Amino acid sequence: MSILRRAPLGGILLLSVMAVLMVGPILTVVVWAFAEKWRYPNLLPTVWGLKYWYVMLGRDTVINPIVTSIALTTVATSLAALICWPAAYAFARLRFPGRQVFLFSFVAAQAVPKFALFVSIAVVFLRLDLIGTFWGVVFVQMLSAMLVMIWIPAAAFRGIPPALEEAGFDLGASRLRVFLLITLPQAMPALAASYVLAYVGILFEVDSALLIGAPQITTMPLVLLSSASQVIVQEAAVLCVMIWVPCFAVLLLTRRFMSSKGIAQGFGA
Amino acid sequence: MTIAKPLASGAKAPGAFLEQAAGLALIAAPMALLITLILLPTVAMIWGTLQVPSDSGAQFGLGRYQAFFADAYSMANLRYTLFQTLASCATALTLSLGIALYLRFSEGRIATMIHALSLFPLFVPSVVISYALVRFLGPNGLLQLLLEQVGFTHYRTPYLTPVGPYIAFVWENLPLPVLVLGAGLSQVSDHAIEAARDLGAKAPRILVEILLPQVRRSLLIAFALIFLGVIGSFTVPYLLGPPAPEMLGVFMQRTLGNLRRPEEAQVQAVMLMLMASVVSGFYIATMLQSERGRR
Amino acid sequence: MLNVTQLTKIFGQTKAVSDATFEVGLGELICLLGPSGCGKSTLLRMIAGLTPADGGQIAIDGQDMTARQANRRPTAMVFQSHALWNHMSVAQNVSFGLRVQGLPKAVIADKVAAALTLVGLDGFAKRRPTELSGGQAQRVALARCLVVEPKVLLMDEPFSALDAHLRANLREELKSLQRRLQLTTIFVTHDQEEAMELADRIVVMHAGVIEQIGPPGELYLNPQTLTVARFIGQMNEATVTLCGGRADWLGQPVSIAAPDGLVTLLCRPEDMHPGSAGIPGRIARVIDLGPMLRVSVATAEGATLTWLCSRDVNPQPGAAIRLRAARLLAFHDGRRIGTAQPLMELRQMESVTP
Numbered sequence: 001m002s003i004l005r006r007a008p009l010g011g012i013l014l015l016s017v018m019a020v021l022m023v024g025p026i027l028t029v030v031v032w033a034f035a036e037k038w039r040y041p042n043l044l045p046t047v048w049g050l051k052y053w054y055v056m057l058g059r060d061t062v063i064n065p066i067v068t069s070i071a072l073t074t075v076a077t078s079l080a081a082l083i084c085w086p087a088a089y090a091f092a093r094l095r096f097p098g099r100q101v102f103l104f105s106f107v108a109a110q111a112v113p114k115f116a117l118f119v120s121i122a123v124v125f126l127r128l129d130l131i132g133t134f135w136g137v138v139f140v141q142m143l144s145a146m147l148v149m150i151w152i153p154a155a156a157f158r159g160i161p162p163a164l165e166e167a168g169f170d171l172g173a174s175r176l177r178v179f180l181l182i183t184l185p186q187a188m189p190a191l192a193a194s195y196v197l198a199y200v201g202i203l204f205e206v207d208s209a210l211l212i213g214a215p216q217i218t219t220m221p222l223v224l225l226s227s228a229s230q231v232i233v234q235e236a237a238v239l240c241v242m243i244w245v246p247c248f249a250v251l252l253l254t255r256r257f258m259s260s261k262g263i264a265q266g267f268g269a
Numbered sequence: 270m271t272i273a274k275p276l277a278s279g280a281k282a283p284g285a286f287l288e289q290a291a292g293l294a295l296i297a298a299p300m301a302l303l304i305t306l307i308l309l310p311t312v313a314m315i316w317g318t319l320q321v322p323s324d325s326g327a328q329f330g331l332g333r334y335q336a337f338f339a340d341a342y343s344m345a346n347l348r349y350t351l352f353q354t355l356a357s358c359a360t361a362l363t364l365s366l367g368i369a370l371y372l373r374f375s376e377g378r379i380a381t382m383i384h385a386l387s388l389f390p391l392f393v394p395s396v397v398i399s400y401a402l403v404r405f406l407g408p409n410g411l412l413q414l415l416l417e418q419v420g421f422t423h424y425r426t427p428y429l430t431p432v433g434p435y436i437a438f439v440w441e442n443l444p445l446p447v448l449v450l451g452a453g454l455s456q457v458s459d460h461a462i463e464a465a466r467d468l469g470a471k472a473p474r475i476l477v478e479i480l481l482p483q484v485r486r487s488l489l490i491a492f493a494l495i496f497l498g499v500i501g502s503f504t505v506p507y508l509l510g511p512p513a514p515e516m517l518g519v520f521m522q523r524t525l526g527n528l529r530r531p532e533e534a535q536v537q538a539v540m541l542m543l544m545a546s547v548v549s550g551f552y553i554a555t556m557l558q559s560e561r562g563r564r
Numbered sequence: 565m566l567n568v569t570q571l572t573k574i575f576g577q578t579k580a581v582s583d584a585t586f587e588v589g590l591g592e593l594i595c596l597l598g599p600s601g602c603g604k605s606t607l608l609r610m611i612a613g614l615t616p617a618d619g620g621q622i623a624i625d626g627q628d629m630t631a632r633q634a635n636r637r638p639t640a641m642v643f644q645s646h647a648l649w650n651h652m653s654v655a656q657n658v659s660f661g662l663r664v665q666g667l668p669k670a671v672i673a674d675k676v677a678a679a680l681t682l683v684g685l686d687g688f689a690k691r692r693p694t695e696l697s698g699g700q701a702q703r704v705a706l707a708r709c710l711v712v713e714p715k716v717l718l719m720d721e722p723f724s725a726l727d728a729h730l731r732a733n734l735r736e737e738l739k740s741l742q743r744r745l746q747l748t749t750i751f752v753t754h755d756q757e758e759a760m761e762l763a764d765r766i767v768v769m770h771a772g773v774i775e776q777i778g779p780p781g782e783l784y785l786n787p788q789t790l791t792v793a794r795f796i797g798q799m800n801e802a803t804v805t806l807c808g809g810r811a812d813w814l815g816q817p818v819s820i821a822a823p824d825g826l827v828t829l830l831c832r833p834e835d836m837h838p839g840s841a842g843i844p845g846r847i848a849r850v851i852d853l854g855p856m857l858r859v860s861v862a863t864a865e866g867a868t869l870t871w872l873c874s875r876d877v878n879p880q881p882g883a884a885i886r887l888r889a890a891r892l893l894a895f896h897d898g899r900r901i902g903t904a905q906p907l908m909e910l911r912q913m914e915s916v917t918p
Binding site: 019027095098139205236 | 295368399411440
């Protein structure tokens with residue numbers, strides 16, 4: 001039903017405004033990444049080129065944090081998947097005492113402002129000498145991934161008709177085999193999507209890296225943060241395009257496997 | 270390692286016990302993480318803030334909080350944080366509601382593109398959009414360039430003013446309410462609306478009397494999510510906001526990381542949690558309600 | 565072959581299945597028949613082992629299965645929703661049970677091919693479940709079960725999602741296949757026609773209780789409970805008061821050898837005969853069913869009788885007619901107590917006829 005069908009002009013207007021405001025800022029950055037010289041008041045760069053790409057890629061203070069970030073993120077996301085996916089299955093399929101309470105506590109954890117949480121963790125870590133350590137950062141980053149890694153997979157597992165698993169069980173497979181041969185492949189698209197979503201989220205996380213990792217552990221987003229206020233504009237722009245654009249592309253690919261309804265439901269809608 | 274079992278009904282067979290044990294075992298690891306990293310540190314922190322140093326060692330008291338309230342700078346930051354958060358919430362919600370309403374009642378390619386655009390910020394990390402807005406809204410940024418092309422030369426950049434973060438917060442927080450409200454609006458059937466129109470109701474009345482009550486819950490959830498996200502924000506105000514007053518996130522980082530005063534940072538964090546707790550409580554209560562209804 | 569004794573299942577406060585007891589012989593196809601919610605699917609799932617029983621025993625070939633998990637029972641189940649795995653090909657679906665057993669690849673390939681041929685799906689091995697029609701999918705599901713050579717085949721309303729024609733075809737194929745393989749089969753359905761066509765014996769269930777077990781004809785001709793009588797086929801029904809062994813059924817005097825009280829009398833539409841002696845009435849509607857005609861007759865007392873007759877009778881709407889019940893089944897308190905005998909004398913009702 002379309003009350004507004006009579007006013008397509010309104011739609012086009014909205015679309016144009018949104019296109020400029022939503023995409024404009026990002027577009028600016030992308031243009032900057034390929035600009036060697038862009039002086040005001042020119043609307044476009046005067047000299048295009050990849051000069052700053054070479055500059056950034058040649059710098060140790062850029063490459064090392066990128067490597068660190070990737071290492072941290074891969075370990076954190078994979079660990080989170082390892083412990084959260086079976087838990088997601090348990091929440092989706094099994095009945096055990098306290099299930100509602102435990103599930104609920106994940107929602108409640110979401111309701112705490114993250115930064116305050118990180119401060120409290122930072123103070124504890126300070127005493128335990130975990131500040132600036134690889135594993136300290138990993139564990140904190142796992143926290144951010146947990147909600148995504150439990151909610152989306154749980155919805156996926158719940159969406160698998162029980163008859164599919166029962167059929168396998170009925171034909172002689174052990175429960176483990178049913179999980180590996182039937183449940184997991186069926187849920188795989190959503191699981192992969194949740195992995196990617198969590199990965200990108202952790203990769204670009206500033207708050208935890210700043211409070212827990214600094215100063216020994218420098219991650220890529222921290223470099224971005226500091227270069228954002230540098231005079232040489234292109235440096236941060238190059239970093240953005242180099243790292244974020246591929247992430248965005250992958251995220252788009254996995255969008256298919258995550259229903260908007262599922263995500264909205266995960267937050268309680 | 271995993272003992273995966275199809276849903277079993279009935280609680281009398283020995284398999285039921287195995288299922289319960291398996292379930293608890295599987296959730297043990299993430300729950301442990303939750304407890305050790307969220308519950309315990311939070312409790313420790315609240316406890317720590319209630320320890321007031323004195324000559325006879327640490328004593329129990331509200332001294333630290335009194336110091337916080339007495340400090341004009343801290344209070345200014347507190348007020349600024351609250352104000353910034355509420356303003357961003359209101360704006361983001363209003364705009365999202367508008368978009369969600371538009372999407373509810375339109376079809377076709379334009380609607381699809383608007384839908385895609387409104388979800389775009391979901392894929393853009395905070396640090397990227399903050400930096401992008403610096404380049405877009407900042408002095409000699411793209412926006413200024415575009416405006417000058419059409420003859421507008423009095424551009425005052427919101428960079429390093431409260432408006433900067435405000436714009437970023439609204440930008441970041443468009444998708445989630447659009448999703449949540451969209452889900453809520455889609456539950457209002459076309460028939461219900463047609464029936465109202467049939468009885469002579471015009472659009473504003475339909476909006477107020479039929480649509481909004483149905484999405485009341487979605488609105489509350491959306492509000493809670495945006496509020497909780499913005500109030501503890503760091504990157505956006507750090508890159509775009511004024512040096513003073515600071516949002517609590519930036520303030521805390523400076524207190525802990527630069528000034529190396531963990532006790533004060535803890536007090537600030539608890540203040541943040543307290544401010545958020547009203548909304549958190551709301552959110553949790555609403556979630557509880559829906560869970561009960563679903564059962 | 566299969567012995568079910570006092571099988572019970574309780575959900576919360578309700579007994580979904582109450583003390584079910586029956587046996588199935590080798591090569592027999594029995595149907596669990598009943599309305600939705602009668603417990604037939606629950607009973608089937610307990611035999612499969614997918615739902616744990618709260619009481620009773622299940623034995624297959626003399627071995628007690630009650631404590632065994634579903635994956636250790638010599639049963640295989642075809643689900644209502646075919647439950648094929650769409651991340652595997654047809655061949656991989658069918659071979660699943662064999663792969664679990666660890667048989668060599670060549671053996672598996674042969675068996676899969678044989679099973680597919682059996683269900684009429686030669687050459688479908690490489691296809692994907694998403695490319696199959698509803699009927700083809702159910703055949704693959706059946707092949708998947710047959711290939712593991714179960715002692716008992718269980719089918720949970722497998723054809724209910726298919727259209728009538730397809731259902732009829734599959735039914736026939738299933739019956740001939742089952743006979744050929746001498747495969748003991750339990751088939752759950754809510755469609756009494758389906759049960760009548762397929763079953764060697766039917767187990768009629770209602771509200772968790774087994775009402776009657778018997779061959780289709782037996783259930784039709786001699787229902788032991790009111791539920792069975794009403795569920796299978798159609799009935800003309802009236803409750804009468806028995807006094808001194810006599811009662812009046814819609815204007816027809818009958819005698820029943822039973823104590824005084826309320827008795828429900830049922831007569832099949834095809835057991836009504838027209839004649840000069842009988843219940844007077846007027847033909848209200850004639851419904852053309854194809855092979856037969858179903859006639860609604862309004863009696864003088866205001867009841868409606870349903871009469872099934874052949875086409876050459878050619879009844880006309882509005883015509884007056886007299887119908888006699890040739891066979892009346894008598895029920896008291898839901899249970900069958902006997903057959904009522906119609907008396908030859910006629911009650912003169914013309915003076916009361918409006």
